[in-house]
Amino acid sequence: MINAYYEDRCLLITGGTGFLGLALIVKVLRDLPQVRKVYALLRSRTRADGQVVCARERLQQEVLEGEAFASFRAADPKGFARARQKVVAVGGDISLPDLGIDPSQRQELLEEVDTIFTIAATVVFDDPLDDSIRLNTHGPLALLQLAHDSSRDVDFIHVSTAYVNGQRAGRVPEEQLPMDRDIRQLVASGANGGFDPQVEIADCESFCRRLYKEAAGEPRGREFRRAALAQTGNRELTDARLQQLIEDRRKRWLARGLIDEGRRRAKDHGWNDVYTFTKAMAEQMLVKKRKNTALVIVRPSIIESGLQEPAPGWITGLKVMDPLVAAYGKGVMPDFPGRRDLIIDLIPVDIVVNATLAAATQATSREVSVFQVASSTENPVRLSTLFDNVRAHFLQYPLRDRDGRAPSLRQWSYSGLRKFKLLFRLRYLYPLRLQEWIFNRLPAAIVSEQRRRIVATLKIRLQRVLHYTDLYAPYTIRQCAFETRRTRSLFKALPPEERKVFNMDVKRIDWPTYVRDVHVPGLRRYVIKDVDGAALFPQAGEESEEDLAANRQIEES
Structure with missing residues (x-):
């Protein structure tokens, strides 16, 4: 069934450099050798030193030579050498007209491609509204236009998210x-x-244009100038420095306005955040605009590290629950709101990959097929199970600081959101603000500069906890279960030999073992080592004195 579908397919x-897309490329090249060719649409990237890395270089460095292919390269060097010849980098950008693809290469795609997998997206819950619409909504529509322009009958496989269902509770239909x-x-x-998604998109874009115009206008410019001068104590500045400060203010004001508007619109319409809002409108617009193109929509829940493939625990970056897991292991997330019995709908990336490849076989121009890939109806994992096994791992294998000191790991209280915020403010924020108020009124000679930096570091940490709380609480407060009847039926329809290679059976997952012995070790191996202190916390062993002191103040509170 799967093997037959992919015979001689392009x-x-x-x-392709993201988490799911990378795992999909690995699976195709390793287990579907009958595929004729794989085009990977990749943006060029500019390094910190200003050097531009083109799509071809990114394919080699970040995809084929990366950790995702390590087991394939080691187990079958000749097979890997053959497989890599099938992958072609396509320089482009889903946010640009005609995808930013060179006309000659675009023509090649129109003549060659049989199946399109749309995976690229901005998976950021608080992205600016214009970025989210451009990437999550217009990007897939630009790819659909490519399918329409093709000389072939192209199957269009759109990877969405189960959370396009927003604030629906109970059993969510497929x-x-x-x-x-x-x-x-x-x-x-x-x-x-x-509600009309096309009208809503146009209204969103109209708001964004107005906000950009306001940011560039003279009244706001005067406001930014006054704020910049006040920030520097009205001391004399060069024109270039003053202009830089004004532009920084302008960018921050604009970003805040776009982020706030995205969040407001999403919640007003019943979605959790701008990510799910714009992904949902993409689904609606694809259905509306598909014409006779065979469209399949795949909706995974919270995608986490590989169960088995590309390697057990393999992951790139911190996903939905991972900032909380990593911060807890570091000792800087002492609690988090959520009911003990709440279902956290996790799904390993390899199961999502297999389901996506299988779902493509069901593409037909007669109807739109929807497949939800989730665990909540067949093998649910509770918040208490997740937390208990995260804690068990870090108690056995602590994240030590550079002094070799293991953090104190508290038991979570499983309180509601309102109670959590109240207790958090009473225990941490209000005492800190009092301390800050006292410091600001004492002579500099009495309070050392290091002590002031410790308080500033702690304030950033605590504000980040509240930020994560607001961002992720919708996923740990509301109870729902995603129906997966079509996905289960698809798996059962596979021949036995394909069910072994393309596992989609969530009932096989032992959640305590997965969380404790696969997922958290994977985070530590592949991600936490690379986390920058400004983004979450310093790598264990690389903390500053202020970081160490701030951690200890949280632990001792």
């Missing part, structure tokens, strides 16, 4: 989103509420 994959309602209207009555 694939176009976006997001079906298309309605075209005439947002989630708020769907939850409230199920009746036609007059």
